[in-house]
Amino acid sequence: MAAVNSEQRTGQRAPGWWGSDSALLDDEEARRRLVEATLRCLVQRRDGRIRVEEVALEAGVSRSTVYRYFRGRDDLILAVLLGRIETTMATVLGCLPRRDDASDSLCEIFLGVVTQINSDAPDEAIFAEGSRVIAESLREGGGPIVDAVTGHLEPHLRRWQADGQLYPDLDLRETVLWLITAGGVAARPPWSTWSPARRRRFVAQHVIRALVTPR
Template sequence: MTTPAGRRWGGEGAATDDEQARHKLLDAGERCIAQRGDTQIRMVEVADEAAVARSTLYRYYATRDDLLLALVLRRIDRAAARWVAGLRRPRDAAASIRELVLHPVTAVDGDPVNLALYSGDRGTLISVLDEGTDAITAVLAGHVGPLFTQWKRDGQLHPDLDLRETMQWISATTSFLLSSQWRHRAPSAHRRFVDRYLLRALLV
């Protein structure tokens, strides 16, 4: 890939926009994850896949965990935007929260990157998610915040609920349902869990 000036992107002096460069590197990271089937990628693999020097990759992502977190945040941001926009009854807090928890569970199968992220060995991903809890919460809150405010105004949620804490509970519930013990259970079991242990705590 070349810049308008004919230079290879990522090379010294190449005029590639930083945001564009980050996306190209994350795209390469996703391809590597899909090819390997897990998150045990090496930075050199990603650099080779992106056709850049390792120094270019390290300029944007100092460690593999930094790269993985940025990749996960981008996927969450894009997915949350789709899911919020596609809510069937956005004014109904119970129905919407249930969808927001269960959508990620059903989105794993059929997506090679998601399958790799949630493969049997999730140790690397779990540590990355733990480190990125605040960032993940901020992304989710940005998409769900307006609805959350409306639900509280309508009296559907407990008035003392905090948006960020609620997003953490939603995210934690999804992560639990994606665990090896729960991921392959029937959708009806997932729904019962959400209704019994999450919605009861949030809804008035």
Template sequence: MEWQYQNPAMGGTHVPTTHTDLTAKGRRTRERIIEAAAQLLLEHGIDRTTMEQIQLAAGVSASQLYHYFDNKRDLLAAVIQSRTEITLANELLANMTSLADIRLWRDAVVLAAHRLGPRAGCPLATFAEQILDTDPELLDLIRDGLQRLTDLVANALEIMRDNGELRPDTDCQRLAVLIVTAYEGGLLVTQIQRTTAALQIALDSAISMIEAHTF
């Protein structure tokens, strides 16, 4: 999905700079800015995070920051896209083909959330809550990310069904939505309550529903 928006300052449609347009050094600088922005945005929220704070955290000059990103909205879009790719590239998630794999992924998710503490919330759900209906294009990026995540889980469940671990009548898409909802909602509550209890309960409940479809 190529995301575009009308940038009043530029007077036309602006396509955010991608890593394919940059040198290796430029890509590293851009990724450093995105990483710094992601951490600040998750910790402090969109409204309370400034470009100046991101600049300092990334260790770049103002001219460097605005060379890669026109404004905070532009940078937020890049953060959402980056975090979507990182989530989907998780090795345990990408290679999930059995119920045992799902349990391993569940344990890794809970452990990571425990270590991250207040930064445990998934960017997709966290940003969606803050954006609401104020920016449909950014919400489209988040919806796309959530759909890709759901499709990835559904594909794993379909493999389990094809391998005979799940019953032939298993609705894999429905169970995938349940897993992703438990994951996203559990992380959001973890971020608020500073405990992984809700995340563990939500994921265990979703996995129990999958177990109910085994032979």
């Protein structure tokens, strides 16, 4: 199928080419392509204020195809964010130098995740907007973002709590929610403009002390 002029510049096919009734991909591949298109839109806009129409054009499909797999913009951004959580948490947790030390590990996790947000264009766009996706997911302690991060952190938190390094009365899911909320604040100025040494001191004094028992 020939592409129109605007698509010749971007290398995209005409909207609807893979989302039409005669050319449907399997659901997993379709969702993957739409999430990747959303990611590209976030990088291009840099403020998180993307529209479904932009994602459809970037993906090379009609709006109706996007709505076949996602309820709207917020679901698209959430899918991007969940994918990035999986990658970031696996990377950060895989590099912990002292896994048995709760204080050191929590500091490395917090700083590692926030540093990733501050150095990554899509994450910067999501957080810069004060994303409704994040706010709604964190409301009342529920949501897929908390579920995803808890899935990675809970085994470590339980182990540290069992050996007395974390306060025994901590609810671990609420602890994850608190860490995510604090990390969202730390991803923005003025905290994000501080030197690495100042950030580490702040985390040790104000984040770690709230969770880790005195030695």
